[in-house]
Amino acid sequence: MALTSEIVLSKIKEFLGDDLFSSNESFGMLAVIVSSSRNYDLLEYLYKESSLEFTFLTDLTGAHYPDKKGSEFEVIYHLHSLVHNYRLRIKCGLPLENLDIRSMVALHSGANFMERETYDFYGIIFTGHPNLKRILNVDEMDYFPMRKEYPLEDQTRTDKEDKYFGR
């Protein structure tokens, strides 16, 4: 039997209860917004539940919404059930004051580098990660460049008219 959004959503609702905040479907792909404290439980359940088998973590990334008070940051998981050929997105909001979220490395080894990247660019702390340090940027970098408060342009550029380039 093919897996449908209704089945997946009802299973998640049954498992999480009130920790499932909302859900939507865009471009034919279900997205659920859940409590950041239940991220590991949920992915473990989706992994081990025999009727779902979301065993593949396609992507893990972050997002910054500076105007969304209380959940300025988001961690997004893309899962793929290879058995059922069904894809799912899971989003966990995080407040600026507390950017801790449980690491997924114990469940999906592939999360290791992706969590380091998310830390590198957004400063989200994945608790329990075996080696949480910068991965793409230089080690000396003292800020998280994908946060909206930092300008995209490099401040050391010398051959351009500064006022046109956010300097």
Added chain:
Amino acid sequence: MGELKTNIKIVGEPEGIKGEGFFATSLSKVIALARANSIWPLPFATSCCGIEFMATMASNYDLARFGSEKLSFSPRQADLLMVMGTIAKKMGPVVKQTYIQMAEPRWVIAVGACASSGGIFDTYSVLQGIDKVVPVDVYVPGCPPRPEQILDGFMKIQDIVKNESIRRRSLPEYKELLNQYGIE
């Protein structure tokens, strides 16, 4: 057997006095001549400018005509560091290390917009021109530059090599220049 070619240009002799069985000129001119026509480049190619450089090396444009058929992939034997392509900030120390490992006299050419100024990558992750980490002798503009432009830049380097005083590398001004980049 093919016909003997008679139109092959070779490097001319420097200014000097010659007569039957002797030729007198200054040592610096001889050294300059030798240096300028046997430059061993180290291609530090990171992106599309590197592809243009491959065309420059190959038979159509033939960098070997300038005495540079021997590309040195070790900085120890290289005379000219050719940086071609975007240098990310993480790559900056590698460029600098490569430069430090080269023996004097050494020259640097920045090929393309990215190596010269950062190019279109005006962003947090990209070094805004390699002259932030090593001194540069010649800049070749273009995105990417044509092989002709790279050859032109190379010939500019040859001019610099030919006209450089052999004492330049031991002058205090030169030491000061290197110190600006934190190179001893």
